[in-house]
Amino acid sequence: MNPKVSIIVPVYNVERYLDRCVQSLMNQTLKEIEIILVDDGSPDKCPQMCDEYAKNDYRVKVIHKNNAGLGMACNSGIEIVKGDYIAFCDSDDYVDVKMYEAMYKAALEHHADVVFTGIQTVDENGVVRPMSQPSQKAVLTQRKQIEAYLLNMVASEPSATNDRDIQMSAKVVLYKREMIEKYHLRFESERVYISEDLIWHIDVLAHASCVCLLPETFYYYYCNTTSLSKKVRTDRFPFFKSLHDEILHRCRNYGISDEIKLRADRLLIGYTRSDLKRVFNSLELSFKQKRELMVLVCEDAVLGNIFKTYPIQVMTLKHRIVLYLMKYKCYLLLNLLFRLS
Known part of the structure; x- marks a missing residue:
C-alpha cells in the first residue's frame, strides 16, 4: 500500500x-x-x-x-x-x-x-x-x-x-x-x-x-487542569528573546515583510507579560524572588529597545498599562495588577 x-x-x-x-x-x-x-x-x-x-x-x-x-x-x-x-x-x-x-x-x-x-x-x-x-x-x-x-x-x-x-x-x-x-x-x-x-x-x-x-x-x-506537577519556571525569558531573534533572522533571510519586526516585538511582549503574570500569581515563590525576576526582565536591553520604538500608545488599555508599568519599572504596581487580574 x-x-x-x-x-x-x-x-x-x-x-x-x-x-x-x-x-x-x-x-x-x-x-x-x-x-x-x-x-x-x-x-x-x-x-x-x-x-x-x-x-x-x-x-x-x-x-x-x-x-x-x-x-x-x-x-x-x-x-x-x-x-x-x-x-x-x-x-x-x-x-x-x-x-x-x-x-x-x-x-x-x-x-x-x-x-x-x-x-x-x-x-x-x-x-x-x-x-x-x-x-x-x-x-x-x-x-x-x-x-x-x-x-x-x-x-x-x-x-x-x-x-x-x-x-x-x-x-x-x-x-x-x-x-x-x-x-x-x-x-x-x-x-x-x-x-x-x-x-x-x-x-x-x-x-x-x-x-x-x-x-x-x-x-x-x-x-490536565488538575495536575499538581506543573512548577512555575523562572528561566523562560532568555528563551523568549532567542525565539524573537530567530524569527527576525529567518524572516529577513526569506525576504519576508519589514513588518515582521513589529510582530516579533509583540510576540516577545505578550510572552513576557503572560509569564510574569504566572510568576506573580505563584505561591511557590517569595515576593523577593518575584521582584528580582521583574527587575531582570524590565531592565533587559532588548526589551528596553522595544519600549523605545514599539507604538504602546495604540495598544488596548489593559496592555498599555502593563507595558508602561514595565517601561517605568513600577514593580509594586505591577505586582498588584498581576495579582488582581
Missing part, C-alpha cells in the same frame, strides 16, 4: 493516554495511512505498547530512539515517511476519525502544499472548549497572502486585543511531503526554541505555493 497520509506521533511517558490517541488514528475513515510511533526513550510501558500496535496493524511503524525531545522525534519520523502528505499528532491528544480524510480531500482539491484546520481543548472530564479555527475556507496562492497569514501567526498588530488569533500548532496541519523533502524542512529542538512549531511554520510558509484554510476542527488538545 502506498499511504496517502503519514501521521507521526512522538511518544514519551504517556502510557495513560496512548491508546486513546492511537485508536483515534487507526479508526480514521481514510484507511490508506501509516502511523509512525516514535518512542523517544519513554521510561514507562509505551515502548512495549507501540510494538504491540505494530503487531496488530500493518499500518503502524515504530521507531525506538534515545530521548532528544519532541522536535527531534518528529524529525526521526519525517526520515522514514512514505505518504503523499505528512501530519503530526501528540500522543496525549486525539483526533476526530474524519480528520485526515477531510484534510486530504481539501489538499487534492486545491493542489495545496499545506492545509490548516482548527484546534480545541479537552480536559480530564471530557469538557471541550474551542481555541481557534479559520473563520472561513480560503485558498492562498499569492505570496503576499501567505506572508500576511504568517505575520498573523507570529503575533497580532499592536492595536489588536489578542496577542495572536491564528494558532501555530503543527498538529492540526497537513503538509505535502514533496515540499518537505525538496527543501529538507526539519523541526528545531524545543529545548533551544520555545514554540518550535512557529519556527517550523516560518520555514514551511516561506516555501509553500498554495495554502488551504479549512474552517473545521478535528483535533482534541488534552489539558
